[in-house]
Amino acid sequence: MAVKKMxxxxxxxxxxxxxxxxxxxxxxxxxxxxxxxxxxxxTKDLLMILNQAEEKVKIMDGEEEVxx
Numbered sequence: 001m002a003v004k005k006m007x008x009x010x011x012x013x014x015x016x017x018x019x020x021x022x023x024x025x026x027x028x029x030x031x032x033x034x035x036x037x038x039x040x041x042x043t044k045d046l047l048m049i050l051n052q053a054e055e056k057v058k059i060m061d062g063e064e065e066v067x068x
Contacts, residue, residue, distance in 0.1 A: 008049045015042045 006014065018039040022032060 006045070008046065011042050011046050011049070015039060015046070018042065 018035050021027060022035050022039070027035060
């Protein structure tokens with residue numbers, strides 16, 4: 001069964017949840033490490049989504065560098 005890829009908004013919400021749970025300081029070391037690893041993966045996924053969006057904009061704008 002395929003895993004549903006989260007949207008940018010869903011990923012940001014998940015990252016916020018992860019950060020909140022880490023900031024509360026109530027997790028064990030093991031749970032904190034798992035949350036940290038999930039947060040890093042989510043951050044990587046978010047950066048990939050942004051990079052893909054930037055590439056699409058460049059393509060639509062004729063490959064010119066566009067300042068955001």
